[in-house]
Amino acid sequence: xxxxxxxxxxxxxxxxxxxQHQRKGYGRFLITLSYELSKKEGKIGTPxxxxxxxxxxxxxxxxxxxxxQVLSQNQKSNLSVKDISSITAIxxxxxxxxxxxxxxxxxxxxxxxxxxxxxxxxxxxxxxxTKSKGPDFxxxxxxxxxxxxxxxxxxxxx
Numbered sequence: 540x541x542x543x544x545x546x547x548x549x550x551x552x553x554x555x556x557x558x559q560h561q562r563k564g565y566g567r568f569l570i571t572l573s574y575e576l577s578k579k580e581g582k583i584g585t586p587x588x589x590x591x592x593x594x595x596x597x598x599x600x601x602x603x604x605x606x607x608q609v610l611s612q613n614q615k616s617n618l619s620v621k622d623i624s625s626i627t628a629i630x631x632x633x634x635x636x637x638x639x640x641x642x643x644x645x646x647x648x649x650x651x652x653x654x655x656x657x658x659x660x661x662x663x664x665x666x667x668x669t670k671s672k673g674p675d676f677x678x679x680x681x682x683x684x685x686x687x688x689x690x691x692x693x694x695x696x697x
């Protein structure tokens with residue numbers, strides 16, 4: 540279910556894939572949809588917590604792929620965590636968690652830096668070519684406009 544007007548910036552409340560349909564990419568499809576809707580709204584999102592064990596695996600996999608894709612497309616740029624968050628609509632603490640799990644945050648001269656070895660990007664690109672599990676998400680086919688709710692003062696005048 541999509542989470543609207545969440546005070547914690549949740550973009551998805553829960554995902555349930557029936558056991559006979561698990562491991563077919565449907566959960567990943569729904570996660571992708573929730574983040575693409577967040578991008579259309581111009582919002583940064585995160586899933587509702589706590590995450591189940593399977594949810595942690597699914598989201599970490601999604602975050603990792605999105606972040607590596609952004610880093611592979613911007614190899615010449617020095618991107619910050621905030622830049623990555625803005626591009627992907629993934630909340631900054633989720634970006635940091637994914638970068639840490641990949642071992643891509645280094646501490647140097649008193650600062651935390653994102654360091655990506657060229658072979659990390661090469662491995663990601665190779666894996667991406669062979670990996671195609673589940674339905675593809677075509678963002679160009681997503682035609683959706685966020686609902687513009689009237690302000691509370693407009694509603695009270697009626």
